[in-house]
Amino acid sequence: MVGKRWVDGELVESASSDWRIDEATRGMLRTEVTQAIDEGWSAQQLATAIQESSAFSQERALMIARTETAMADVQGNVALYQAANQNGVEFYKRWMTANDDRVSEDCQRNGESPPLPMDEEFPCGVLFPPEHPNCRCDIAPVLFTDLVDESAAGL
Numbered sequence: 552m553v554g555k556r557w558v559d560g561e562l563v564e565s566a567s568s569d570w571r572i573d574e575a576t577r578g579m580l581r582t583e584v585t586q587a588i589d590e591g592w593s594a595q596q597l598a599t600a601i602q603e604s605s606a607f608s609q610e611r612a613l614m615i616a617r618t619e620t621a622m623a624d625v626q627g628n629v630a631l632y633q634a635a636n637q638n639g640v641e642f643y644k645r646w647m648t649a650n651d652d653r654v655s656e657d658c659q660r661n662g663e664s665p666p667l668p669m670d671e672e673f674p675c676g677v678l679f680p681p682e683h684p685n686c687r688c689d690i691a692p693v694l695f696t697d698l699v700d701e702s703a704a705g706l
């Protein structure tokens with residue numbers, strides 16, 4: 552998924568050059584990333600593998616590894632929430648930032664949004680993290696019934 556991002560529920564080529572990568576590189580990376588996820592590597596292990604098998608700088612390799620594992624992680628969770636939703640348990644999503652001074656402005660705005668239905672975009676126009684390379688955000692599921700309770704209690 553390197554060089555792509557989620558827009559309107561679809562993976563599209565990113566306009567930002569930070570995300571862009573050529574097809575050959577993407578094919579090589581896909582192999583590494585698939586193996587990493589299958590075998591439960593850490594982002595650091597994946598970064599090392601990417602770096603050893605390519606010309607990436609250490610910084611770039613780590614950025615790609617973090618972004619890819621974050622994306623796979625979030626998508627795995629989202630699939631679970633969506634399956635639950637189809638079974639009548641309604642989950643909304645809350646944007647969780649790392650909550651420190653390195654959180655980007657966009658992620659901060661997404662983090663300030665109230666919980667949203669799974670198919671609604673956060674304020675910065677993405678459905679799920681990562682918002683940008685090296686994004687450390689995640690989403691947390693919120694039961695719709697809990698949201699109703701919160702507003703009824705005036706919270």
Ligand SMILES: [Zn+2]
Pocket residue numbers: 648655658680681682683686687688
């Ligand atoms: Zn973020």
